[in-house]
Amino acid sequence: MHTEKKTIEQDLNTPYFMIDESKLIVNLEQCKQLKRLSGAKLVLALKCFSTWGTFETIKPYLDGTTSSGPYEVKLGHENFGGETHAYSVGYSKADIEAVKPLADKIIFNSLSQLDTHYSNCVDSASLGLRINPERSVAGQDLADPARPYSRLGVKQENLDLSVLDKVEGFMFHMNCENKDADAFIAILDYISATFSDYLDKLKWLSLGGGIFFTYPGYPIEKLALALKTFSEKYAIQLYLEPGEAIITRTADLVVSVIDIVENVKKTAIVDSATEAHRLDTLIYKEPACVLEAAENGQFPYVIGSCSCLAGDQFCETQFEQPLQIGQKLHLIDSAGYTMVKLNWFNGLKMPSIYFKRLDNTIELLAEFSYQDYKNSLGNH
């Protein structure tokens, strides 16, 4: 039985994503522990991972979803359930009409958005406002919500207590892959010191995503204690909005070597592209890791993409043996901000998405055709 299933995996055509349910459950068990110890609720940030074929596995562990745009709200409401939080940097009137019947909480990014939509929404959902605490832990300026001139959230100097006539909750999001519990707790203490007048009266507070509590060695108990103490102090329901923490290290992007070219360095060209299938590798200049690579391997390669963009490469790494054309490579940790950002640049073949279940069976969650490409460019 085992051999038959393995054969199926080997036979799959690249490129494809392979999400591993057993690895997902390892992260989800940590979510469960954090919830139990802290009393905080956890909502999945769909912007990071929306592959809804896996939601049956994730649902029992989390409280719902949070979103960044109207389609994510709909997906979360229809396919995940639980609490549906709707946040957007900017809602049009039409967006609000779409979101209103689906969302339990609607969170506005600015006071002007709150004023514009307040009377239309107040009877449909618990309303919230995003606050910019002007503190953050984010490695890169591009992903730093507290960067100079940030458009994300209202600064304390522009707030007054009258906002509490309109909102029941605040949302702060100021971390990006923050592995340092003390650094998070320092911001939490700052929020407590700066916003206590508001916190005393609010019903709920979301502390956003970017807290990397599933990173190996992260002190979950310490984080949980800080959250519990905070929520008891203000008698407030806390939420976290994890994305990456939930699906980190759960999926590979599997590609094949198509060609090997040499220009001082050897480049193995694979049947995928960062620009189309793993965009953050390009945007954040964070090289991918290849499962088959060996730290002290004698055969170095650039793992190059098959897009036309000159600088489009996954990484530079080395192997114990020369790479062969047709060989599969696994680009590990490829779940977050990948499938949600896939695009059709260069008319490349879109990766299929597979889910390896606990019993090792492999479920096809998505495959894409020429017609999908064509439809993305015109369907009338």
Ligand SMILES: Cc1ncc(COP(=O)(O)O)c(C=O)c1O
């Ligand atoms: C408002 C908000 N919540 C949650 C998240 C999820 O963050 P992460 O995937 O780093 O946990 C983000 C990411 O940008 C965000 O902007």
